[in-house]
Amino acid sequence: MSEPTYLTVEQLLPLAVAIEHRQRQQKRGQQFIRRPLPPCPTCNVAPDEVSTGRPPNHFTGDLGILFEHCGHRFLVDDATAHEATQQAAQIVDQDEQRPAGASASPVAFHAPQPEYVIALRADDGTLIVGIRPDGSIARGPNYQPDSAAVEFWDAVTRAAQAAAPWRSGS
Ligand SMILES: [Zn+2]
Numbered sequence: 001m002s003e004p005t006y007l008t009v010e011q012l013l014p015l016a017v018a019i020e021h022r023q024r025q026q027k028r029g030q031q032f033i034r035r036p037l038p039p040c041p042t043c044n045v046a047p048d049e050v051s052t053g054r055p056p057n058h059f060t061g062d063l064g065i066l067f068e069h070c071g072h073r074f075l076v077d078d079a080t081a082h083e084a085t086q087q088a089a090q091i092v093d094q095d096e097q098r099p100a101g102a103s104a105s106p107v108a109f110h111a112p113q114p115e116y117v118i119a120l121r122a123d124d125g126t127l128i129v130g131i132r133p134d135g136s137i138a139r140g141p142n143y144q145p146d147s148a149a150v151e152f153w154d155a156v157t158r159a160a161q162a163a164a165p166w167r168s169g170s
Contacts, residue, residue: 004064004073007041009083012076014038015050015065016088024092040067041074120155 018035039046047067054064063076076084116138119130127140 004075005042006062007065007074007076007080009080009087011041011074012080012084013087013091016084017091020085020088020092021095024096040070040072042072043070045070118155 015038018037021035037047037050045067047069049068051066051068052063053066054062061078063078063081065074065076067073114133116127116130117133120128122128122140127138129140130138132138
């Protein structure tokens with residue numbers, strides 16, 4: 001009982017995520033928001049604080065972790081610390097990319113753009129070929145270069161005529 005136990009990556013990860021969030025807040029100079037710390041893996045009691053450091057009389061590279069409140073101590077070896085830190089960084093990256101509110105999402109303020117400026121579709125609505133707003137051309141599954149190309153340019157011509165209704169006689 002007196003010997004501290006080694007944490008697994010799974011046990012360490014919640015703590016690593018909380019620490020990663022705190023470190024990023026500090027780097028950005030944000031007001032320090034106390035993220036809730038995960039409970040002690042042994043007794044499941046929420047800590048007041050968690051302190052880390054190299055335990056005394058311990059000559060390996062292991063990191064000591066103390067859950068302040070229940071007083072349980074744990075050890076983390078280098079490989080576990082490295083793995084948990086990397087996974088935590090990815091999790092926090094994803095957390096921060098998630099919009100916090102509607103105003104955090106610039107997409108919400110853009111009027112929806114049509115998928116295609118001009119599109120030629122089969123009778124069932126399947127795209128044959130279309131021009132996207134950025135000028136690139138999309139080809140549907142039924143695109144057949146010879147006949148579809150002819151139909152497509154016919155459609156372009158009709159669209160141009162509709163926009164500027166000149167007539168070439170007939
Ligand atoms: Zn505990």
